[in-house]
Amino acid sequence: MFKELIDRLERENNLTAGEYLELIRARGQVRDYAAGRAVEVKKKYYGNKVFLRALIEFTNCCSNNCYYCGIRAGNSRAERYRLTPEEILSCAREGYELGFRTFVMQGGEDPYYTDDILCGIIGEIKSCFPDCAVTLSLGERSSESYRALKKAGADRYLLRHETCNRAHYMKLHPASMSFENRMNCLRELKAIGYQVGAGFMVGSPYQTEEDLADEMIFLRDFGPHMVGIGPFIPHSDTPFAGFEAGTAEMTVFLLSLIRLTLPRVLLPATTALGTIDARGREKGLEAGANVLMPNLSPGSVRKKYLLYDNKICTGEEAAQCVDCLSARVRSTGNITVSDRGDYNNEI
Ligand code: SAH
Numbered sequence: 001m002f003k004e005l006i007d008r009l010e011r012e013n014n015l016t017a018g019e020y021l022e023l024i025r026a027r028g029q030v031r032d033y034a035a036g037r038a039v040e041v042k043k044k045y046y047g048n049k050v051f052l053r054a055l056i057e058f059t060n061c062c063s064n065n066c067y068y069c070g071i072r073a074g075n076s077r078a079e080r081y082r083l084t085p086e087e088i089l090s091c092a093r094e095g096y097e098l099g100f101r102t103f104v105m106q107g108g109e110d111p112y113y114t115d116d117i118l119c120g121i122i123g124e125i126k127s128c129f130p131d132c133a134v135t136l137s138l139g140e141r142s143s144e145s146y147r148a149l150k151k152a153g154a155d156r157y158l159l160r161h162e163t164c165n166r167a168h169y170m171k172l173h174p175a176s177m178s179f180e181n182r183m184n185c186l187r188e189l190k191a192i193g194y195q196v197g198a199g200f201m202v203g204s205p206y207q208t209e210e211d212l213a214d215e216m217i218f219l220r221d222f223g224p225h226m227v228g229i230g231p232f233i234p235h236s237d238t239p240f241a242g243f244e245a246g247t248a249e250m251t252v253f254l255l256s257l258i259r260l261t262l263p264r265v266l267l268p269a270t271t272a273l274g275t276i277d278a279r280g281r282e283k284g285l286e287a288g289a290n291v292l293m294p295n296l297s298p299g300s301v302r303k304k305y306l307l308y309d310n311k312i313c314t315g316e317e318a319a320q321c322v323d324c325l326s327a328r329v330r331s332t333g334n335i336t337v338s339d340r341g342d343y344n345n346e347i
Helices: 002-012 017-025 029-046 085-097 115-128 143-151 166-172 179-192 209-222 248-261 271-276 280-285 318-330
Strands: 049-052 054-059 102-107 133-137 156-158 195-202 226-231 335-337
Touching: 002 017, 002 029, 002 248, 017 209, 017 248, 029 248, 049 318, 054 085, 085 102, 085 115, 102 115, 102 156, 115 133, 115 143, 143 179, 156 226, 166 179, 179 195, 195 209, 195 248, 209 248, 226 248, 226 271, 248 271, 248 280, 271 280, 280 318, 318 335
Parallel strands: 049 335, 054 102, 102 133, 133 156, 156 195, 195 226
Antiparallel strands: none
16 A cells, blocks of 8 residues: 555655655555655656765854754854855865866855855856856845845755744744744745755654655645755754754655655755764665765864764765765765756756
């Protein structure tokens, strides 16, 4: 019966919340079956290619206070840093030489980086590397700001909604943050013409199985180009230090359900998934993911962008990262490619 639901999901890219919930509650073979179907669907649109994104974590200063996040404003133990435009550009140059054709600028919500500063950096990257895509992941900004950054050359924007349940959102964030604003930002980004990424943490505190089913409905309705999900992992200097982490198993199964719901989606096997399980990223690729986002920040700051405890890959040199990832990708029957890896609108 679960197999039939998976087959219908593959055919129609759609189930009811109740049906998604049944699948989420099911254990055992259904997950392997879903993974197999999800990989077939991924192959249809992207072959056996895995796209690489060079993640440049350029600031860990943040004015927000999300209860789960290690770089929250209230964590006085976080050692703060900001990269200069030159440092960011030199990361991009190194990434380009290693074959990366997408640069993701991610950071805390840091007002130091005004639109002028960011537009300058984006413009530089685009003029030095015109064959590359620039993705931003800078949190909530004004519509004017999103427009200015797009005009400066940014192509994509990642903004995880974190949860599609308003009441749950309020349990993860202080009252100064608003669910409505986050959702408005996502809609705005789409309207402006970015390729947009949404996403959520799996197993975050107070999340229910019903919430996860609703996430699938939300994603189907919103139709993002990218979806970032990873297990929640507690950080010891946050209010959620004492909560349990989400599991690799549920994350991997949800990756399959997302692939079957949004067949063309660009779907990373995230660092958090690799942190919770040594083969987590490989398992993600074997369940329908097709993107990896290794950290290319300079070695000196890598250990400081700690959203959660025990984060992997905070030591290696960029070149070592690429070799290690290529080997992991090959072990799943896929290959890493030097390609912008845009959303496939064509077939
Ligand atoms: N400031 C940006 C970037 C946030 S960091 C923004 O607000 O969008 C990127 C993602 O890391 C977050 O969206 C969140 O989903 C994830 N994250 C933060 N803390 C985490 C934790 N403790 N465990 C797992 N993922 C976490």
